[in-house]
Amino acid sequence: xxxxxxxxxxxxxxxxxxxxxxxxxxxxxxxxxxxxxxxxxxxxxxxxxxxxxxxxxxxxxxxxxxxxxxxxxxxxxxxxxxxxxxxxxxxxxxxxxxxxxxxxxxxxxxxxxxxxxxxxxxxxxxxxxxxxxxxxxxxxxxxxxxxxxxxxxxxx
Amino acid sequence: xxxxxxxxxxxxxxxxxxxxxxxxxxxxxxxxxxxxxxxxxxxxxxxxxxxxxxxxxxxxxxxxxxxxxxxxxxxxxxxxxxxxxxxxxxxxxxxxxxxxxxxxxxxxxxxxxxxxxxxxxxxxxxxxxxxxxxxxxxxxxxxxxxxxxxxxxxxxxxxxxxxxxxxxxxxxxxxxxxxxxxxxxxxxxxxxxxxxxxxxxxxxxxxxxxxxxxxxxxxxxxxxxxxxxxxxxxxxxxxxxxxxxxxxxxxxxxxxxxxxxxxxxxxxxxxxxxxxxxxxxxxxxxxxxxxxxxxxxxxxxxxxxxxxxxxxxxxxx
Numbered sequence: 509x510x511x512x513x514x515x516x517x518x519x520x521x522x523x524x525x526x527x528x529x530x531x532x533x534x535x536x537x538x539x540x541x542x543x544x545x546x547x548x549x550x551x552x553x554x555x556x557x558x559x560x561x562x563x564x565x566x567x568x569x570x571x572x573x574x575x576x577x578x579x580x581x582x583x584x585x586x587x588x589x590x591x592x593x594x595x596x597x598x599x600x601x602x603x604x605x606x607x608x609x610x611x612x613x614x615x616x617x618x619x620x621x622x623x624x625x626x627x628x629x630x631x632x633x634x635x636x637x638x639x640x641x642x643x644x645x646x647x648x649x650x651x652x653x654x655x656x657x658x659x660x661x662x663x664x
Numbered sequence: 665x666x667x668x669x670x671x672x673x674x675x676x677x678x679x680x681x682x683x684x685x686x687x688x689x690x691x692x693x694x695x696x697x698x699x700x701x702x703x704x705x706x707x708x709x710x711x712x713x714x715x716x717x718x719x720x721x722x723x724x725x726x727x728x729x730x731x732x733x734x735x736x737x738x739x740x741x742x743x744x745x746x747x748x749x750x751x752x753x754x755x756x757x758x759x760x761x762x763x764x765x766x767x768x769x770x771x772x773x774x775x776x777x778x779x780x781x782x783x784x785x786x787x788x789x790x791x792x793x794x795x796x797x798x799x800x801x802x803x804x805x806x807x808x809x810x811x812x813x814x815x816x817x818x819x820x821x822x823x824x825x826x827x828x829x830x831x832x833x834x835x836x837x838x839x840x841x842x843x844x845x846x847x848x849x850x851x852x853x854x855x856x857x858x859x860x861x862x863x864x865x866x867x868x869x870x871x872x873x874x875x876x877x878x879x880x881x882x883x884x885x886x887x888x889x890x891x892x893x894x895x896x897x898x899x900x901x902x903x904x905x906x907x908x909x910x911x912x913x914x915x916x917x918x919x920x921x922x923x924x925x926x927x928x929x930x931x932x933x934x935x936x937x938x939x940x941x942x943x944x945x946x947x948x949x950x951x952x953x954x955x956x957x958x959x960x961x962x963x964x965x966x967x968x969x970x971x972x973x974x975x976x977x978x979x980x981x
Contacts, residue, residue: 549930557929560919604933647923650931654924657933658941662896 538598545593546603548582555579556653559646572642576634579649583627587620604662612659619656626652701804703946704797707864708790711942712935713739725749725811730784731894734878735820737784745810755802762798763791763839765829780829782818783837783878789866791840792859836879853950857958860951865943867959870898870935886962888969896935897969904964917956921947 555578562571586593594616599607609616626649633645705711716727716739725748726741743749750758750768757768765787766780781787793801820828851859861867872880873889887908888900900908909917916927921944924932932940947955 553926553929555929556925557927560925560929606934650923650925653931654933654937654940657924657931658937661933 538595539601541593541595541598542601542603542605545605548586548593552579552582552586552653555582556650563642563646567642573634576631576642580627580631583620583623583649587624590617590620606660606662609660616656616660619652619660623649623652623656697800697803698807700797701800701802704793704801704864705804706943706946707860707951708793708801709865709939709943710742712938714742722809722811722813724805724808725813726815727813732784733821733874733891734782734784734824735818737782737818737820738816740815741811741813742805743808743811743813744806745812748812748814749810750805751810755799758802758805759795759798762787762793765791765833765837780833782820782824782829783832786866786869788837788880789863789869791838792863794859794863797864832878836877853954853957854961856951857954857956860947860955861958865939865955867901870896871901884965884967886959887965887967890969893935900965900967900969901959902962902965902967903960904966907966907968908964909959910964912960914953914956914960917959918952921945921952921955 555575558571558575559579562568562575594605594609596610599605599610626645630642630645630649633641711723713728713730714724714726715721716725716729719727721727722743724741724743725745726739728739730737730739741749744751746752753761753768761767761781765783765785868880868885870892871886871888872882873884873887873891875881886900886902887904889898892898902908903910903912905911912920912927919925920932921940923945924937924940926932931937944952
């Protein structure tokens with residue numbers, strides 16, 4: 509006659525067996541970091557695309573303010589969470605990150621800080637809503653993106 | 665005694681005169697010709713390959729390692745240094761090297777000296793550069809500071825035996841119809857776009873896959889490759905809507921040439937970012953329009969090029 513204890517053991521066993529395949533294919537910390545940074549970069553791309561459109565379409569101030577704020581937030585996150593987004597060993601797998609990142613970590617970190625500074629400058633410029641202020645700030649931020657990608661990301 | 669005392673002064677005077685020699689000889693080139701040469705230099709991508717930026721190398725002093733499936737090639741010093749660069753070359757030597765893929769014997773240390781060049785140097789494209797543009801480029805290159813940087817020998821695959829580059833040229837290299845004179849100064853916008861893409865910017869050299877013999881696979885011209893320079897995955901830039909840039913508008917290409925921005929808000933990276941920074945962002949508006957028009961009118965080729973997953977190197981036993 510099976511006891512409650514036996515029943516509990518059986519349930520636990522079944523749960524473990526069921527969970528095992530999921531555990532086996534779960535992302536490693538490096539893979540999680542890889543997905544997190546890809547999502548972050550994609551979101552930045554969306555904001556930059558929207559900013560370009562907003563700046564080109566006769567200056568849509570509301571949209572500019574929204575996406576400048578988005579870029580300021582994301583570049584700040586990039587700079588502050590750089591180590592967790594790019595942990596050592598995460599140059600493997602489906603990634604365009606070059607191993608040079610970890611060889612030149614200080615320089616890479618400086619590039620991320622520069623992006624945060626330029627992001628904040630863009631947000632600041634957006635509060636004045638003058639296209640003459642915004643275009644250079646937008647271009648300066650884009651330039652930091654390209655400079656970083658030139659050294660640390662494979663071609664795209 | 666007087667003669668002995670006079671010798672140092674005489675030597676000093678000679679040194680001074682030597683320093684003034686170019687001005688005396690009236691060799692200072694016209695500024696507009698230098699500017700034209702600098703423009704050709706930028707579009708030709710000379711800066712990127714001939715400067716070892718990763719190791720803070722002097723501009724155009726060479727030494728950059730170009731990794732290819734055929735080995736690692738080290739770019740040569742093309743500054744006017746007389747020992748290590750092209751300081752002793754004549755303009756004829758220079759034009760010959762660019763359009764025929766052959767080095768000069770004029771005492772400089774370009775890797776294998778006077779021999780036939782491997783096509784990692786894009787002379788199959790440069791052979792179509794007009795004589796006028798080559799003259800301007802030559803004049804410009806005489807103005808860059810000389811750098812006494814020793815050239816490094818290529819580290820080629822074992823099967824590239826001496827004479828391999830000669831044999832390659834014999835079998836596969838076709839120089840311009842009228843070497844060095846091919847492109848005429850009067851060009852339509854369409855011809856100008858083709859001239860920039862094919863001869864100057866040599867886009868095909870990276871964006872077209874190569875055959876096992878190192879020649880361009882013309883059936884996939886501009887359709888991208890997974891074995892680009894330095895192992896780069898190079899995208900398909902034909903107007904194929906699925907695998908190429910068929911969704912890009914003319915304005916997207918113009919923006920891309922200017923700052924490397926992609927239509928999705930991303931920015932290019934790797935070697936293409938270098939090409940933008942060193943060259944394409946200097947395109948005049950007319951030339952940018954011509955190049956964009958040419959690229960958008962290429963035959964679309966469906967050819968997906970995707971990045972291979974990088975895997976960690978397995979531990980050595």
